[in-house]
Amino acid sequence: MAKKERIEKRSWKPGNVLYPAPPVLVSCGGTQGSKPNLITIAWAGNVCSDPPMLSISVRPERYSHEIIRTTREFVVNVPSAGQARAADWCGVVSGRDVDKFAGAGLTPAPALKVHPPIILECPLNIECRVKKSLELGSHTLFAAEVVAVQVSADLVDRKGRFCLGKCGLLAFANGQYFTLGRRIGRFGFSVRKRGR
Ligand SMILES: Cc1cc2nc3c(=O)[nH]c(=O)nc-3n(C[C@H](O)[C@H](O)[C@H](O)COP(=O)(O)O)c2cc1C
Numbered sequence: 108m109a110k111k112e113r114i115e116k117r118s119w120k121p122g123n124v125l126y127p128a129p130p131v132l133v134s135c136g137g138t139q140g141s142k143p144n145l146i147t148i149a150w151a152g153n154v155c156s157d158p159p160m161l162s163i164s165v166r167p168e169r170y171s172h173e174i175i176r177t178t179r180e181f182v183v184n185v186p187s188a189g190q191a192r193a194a195d196w197c198g199v200v201s202g203r204d205v206d207k208f209a210g211a212g213l214t215p216a217p218a219l220k221v222h223p224p225i226i227l228e229c230p231l232n233i234e235c236r237v238k239k240s241l242e243l244g245s246h247t248l249f250a251a252e253v254v255a256v257q258v259s260a261d262l263v264d265r266k267g268r269f270c271l272g273k274c275g276l277l278a279f280a281n282g283q284y285f286t287l288g289r290r291i292g293r294f295g296f297s298v299r300k301r302g303r
Contacts, residue, residue, distance in 0.1 A: 123150075127278035127285065130194050132184040133163060134215070134223040135174045136202075143215060143224050145207040146171035147198030149279045150246070151183060159253040161235065164246040170202040175249055179237040180221040184229035188275035188286045195284070219255040230274045232257040 128149040137143035150164040161183065165172045175181050186194045193211035200207065208215050208224075215224035218234045225232035235251035258269050278285045 126280035128280070130186065130198075130277050130279040130284065131163075132186055132190070132194055132197055132213075132226055132229060133171065133175075133181050134184060134226060135171050135181045136178065136222075137215075137224055138178055138180075138222040141174075142202075142206060143208065144171055144174060144202035145197040145211070145213070145226070146202070147194050148183075154250060160238065160250055161233065161253060162248050162250045164243070164248045166246055167242075172247065175237065176240065176247070178222065180223055181235050181237075181249075181251065182218055182221060182223050182225050183233040183235060184226040185231040185233070185271075186226075186229050186277055188277060190226075190228055191277055191284050194277070219257065221254065225257055230259040230262055231271060 129151055130147060130149050131151050133146050133148050133151075135144055135146070146165070146169060148163045148165065152162060154160050154162045163181070163183070165175065190213070193213055196211055197207050200210070207213075208226075214227040216227040218225050218232070221234045221236065225234070233253055234255040234257075236254050237249050237251045239250040241248040241250070258271075259274075262270050262274055264270055272287070272290065276287045278287060
């Protein structure tokens, strides 16, 4: 049996070091004649499967915070590598100063169940209604129910499976953007017999 290498550890400052995170483009607003806005969020995640829910954490000083707090709706648009530049830009400028859809060259399209538009170019659009807001400190966590989902038709294969992995998904870690690397397994592969 091979000898195990000794692994050394160091104590690190406690902080937000959970990476990679999904950099998503969240659309909000677009109600009663107001212009819709976009905010890039990396602190997002699934939190419940029944009902399907996800959360986003937003700083109160963001222009989008007030919009989401009052309208209680948003869309999580999952970008592919082609929208990486737009995702970064929407995370460094404010909707107080610019129209982000126009500035980023992104196309707004109707959502199925909520007022904010989806981003047509993003392969996956998750429409959400806020159920709970938690003021945690620097951020408000909006826990929201997924009320509708749209996917790009060219990513649905002949058997009706949604092949999101094909579009070049992004990951955000240590202040940098990455595309996902090659697939190395499938759910449960560790307990399956080889070749199955
Ligand atoms: C990759 C990336 C991830 C970000 N993640 C968050 C986040 O999780 N929460 C947040 O409040 N701001 C986050 N930001 C910052 C906002 O997107 C940024 O302040 C934006 O300009 C706010 O837009 P608004 O003022 O139009 O709402 C992130 C920015 C980038 C570039």
